[in-house]
Amino acid sequence: MTPFALGLWGMAALFLLLAFRVPVALSMFAVGFVGQSLLNSPAAALSNLAADSFTLASMGELVVVPLFILMGNVATETGMSRRLYDAAYALIGRVRGGLASATVIGCGGFAALSGSSVASALTMGKVSLAQMDRFGYDPRLSTGVVAAGGTLGILIPPSTGFVIYAILAQESIGRLFLAGVLPGLLLLTMFCLTVWVQCRLNPALGPAGPETTWAEKRRAIFGAAPIVGIILLTIGGIYGGFFSPVEASAVGAGFVIILGLISRTLSLRAFWEATKSSVVTTATVMLILIGAYMLIPFLALSRIPTELGMFLAGLDLPTVGILLLMLAAYLVMGCFLEGFAMLVLSMPIFFPIVQQLGIDPIWFGVLVVLTLEMGLISPPVGVNVFIVKSVAPKVPLGTIFRGVAPFWLAMLLTLLILVAFPAITLILPNSMIG
Template sequence: MSLTDPAILGVLSVVLLLTLVGLGVRIFVAAALVGFAGLAAMRGFGTAMALAGLTPYAKTATYEFSVLPMYLLLGFLAFYAGMTRQVFEAARIWVGQLRGGLALATVVATAGFSAVSGASTATSAVFTRIALPEMIRAGYAVSISAGVVAAGGTLASLIPPSGILVIYGIIAETSIGKLLLAGFIPGALSALVYVATIAVLFRLKPELGPVGQSYTLRRKLAATRNLAGIALVIAIVLGGLYSGWLTPTETGAAGAFVMLVFCVFKTGFRLANLRDALIETAQVSAMIFAIIWAVLIYVRFLGFTGLPGDIAEWVLGLDANRYVILIGILLVYVVLGMFMDAIGMLLLTLPFVLPTIDGLGFNEIWFGIILVKMAEICLITPPIGLNVFVVHGVRPDIPVNTIFRGAFPFFIADVVTVILLILIPDIVLWLPNQMSG
């Protein structure tokens, strides 16, 4: 075998790509360079130029992929409308009187805000400013306070509108609408498992935090009324997807419009806030699509090498139960998640993994939810743990090790959730199977 053999070129490209990423080269630069070089080596410089120019556009210049900037805009408008503080205040008033109530309120609030924001890191950053000071001021242990904020932010990865689910749908070429619906029940389950984890922790260790103030039913109902905007957007997104009346992009556009209306009537909202929301949406969208375009160039090169099919054929030839192989794949993601961010990890591995998943007979939507849940786990595990570093970035006075220690119980909770999703696939598939159209 020579270096010009397609399979050898494929293997060398993987080694080179991982090396570049390990050296700190941005993923979109590394993937585009390696993909282009591989195409040039196999098909010539002119063909490589043509494919590198046409492939990203041909794959992503479609109406359904405009859902991503729509959902991002929805989340930024919700932030500037002050929805984050409103949802936390409502949750605090309802459950703050329980032991660990502020931690419970943080989980409930991050789950609620996740329904209008598809970005995990943004959710953690926002609640580090809002919920973390409240917990520390009330006498909660710093570790659990920081850990629950870092972990709560991960819920935005599953609960629609989820940006990372949209990205998975683009690469896997599967229904984005069904993917988004499929994430709702697992996302709610994750939040419930977090709530149970907090309840057990504070029962076993009451010194983690005191019982909070209780409120009258009238005060609770008054706080709930402030959530009308989020409730309406959730109804539009889930109702539109479930009924089939709206496409994913239309649900995002309708949700963003409703949130804009709430912003207009929000005291203190300025035109500058709208400008900032639009600019941030454009910046994040450009960043994500740059990664997608670069990886698509690399994926096109891999298609010529035949390496993904060779790997799938080798894995399928193993004398092992398909669930054993699945667990092996998920463990690989745990390791990769220690060194790579979630989006890059998914985009670079899916070309190899999806043919294997198809060959094993697993549903791609179900696997997508499992995979995104694994990405959530990586957000709170060392050494990268992006959400942990987001919390530390906002509160540099709290050591990273302290935040990781506080997030560890939620890592265990996530493992339990993944096991449930594997054992009971209908948790994922029931809702999208009811989807109209």
């Protein structure tokens, strides 16, 4: 059997394992280890396992993962994330669809704390769904906006998606964080416009909320000011060149903990729960990365990336055409695979093609992360949809999927805008980091 044929059998085995719900990390590890053993030797596979595990464990850049996750978890336990929503609600809640737009803004703010889409959807779902239900919002809009708004967690920095992409592509985490700012704000704006258009066409979807007084607005803004200040300190520190991403994660987590202690909202029990959740999430990310590092050499030995690159080159398409084909493949995979799994599975295959075509890897990274977001609300997997379902068990799953459809289209439009105008993505990293 040729190496290429063995590689195809290996990928088929990998998808079969995933279909039987074997954890992603274990599936990639098994296929990568067996594949390396067959194409090279068991000794080489064991050597790669030991070396890659040690290399990953000693990567200082990965410290941002547990610290930013801890920052978001502490903010959730202490109620800081709710204050972001309360401030947005006080400012725009009275307009038609204002509560849904406030949820989008709250998701964007929480994204700048946690870097996790699942955490954003879960937290904002608990905070906002009951409120929207109380004021008569259609469940299709309320659940759809929470599921879609939660996806901002892996685009607006700090983003665990960018960290994993940076590790796999050996790119700068700081440049990727900078590149995600304007696309993240663009997507947030598109979501708010989507809410406005839906409520304009069908006013019953999002009735106007109660008007708040100036005193209530000031109190809500004042309550959110400390956590907004921490966001500006950490992210602004990276953009201003005062902190590296690793240092910023430590500063952000430290200040959130201090703020929780000063305000007496962070108990020992809450801190334990936040820490435990952060450890579990970090361990999951590390296992996925180790599995990816076992799979990458197997794919290289099988020549699948090389053969695919030659096939695409033979299509005689322009660079943008090949880029759109790769993004279309991501959109299809997003219907069946979890986001991080899709990223670590595809990068060894697609990234060599990106390098061969001279596509900017930072630009490509933002486009890929945006397609990962689209997968989070795409049927039948749609992780964020199931997260919202767990918060709103009485709402049928079909209703939630219909609710996210307009936001999925808004994401597709945003993706096409970013493909057509790369400067939106690259202007900040190119101007702030040489």
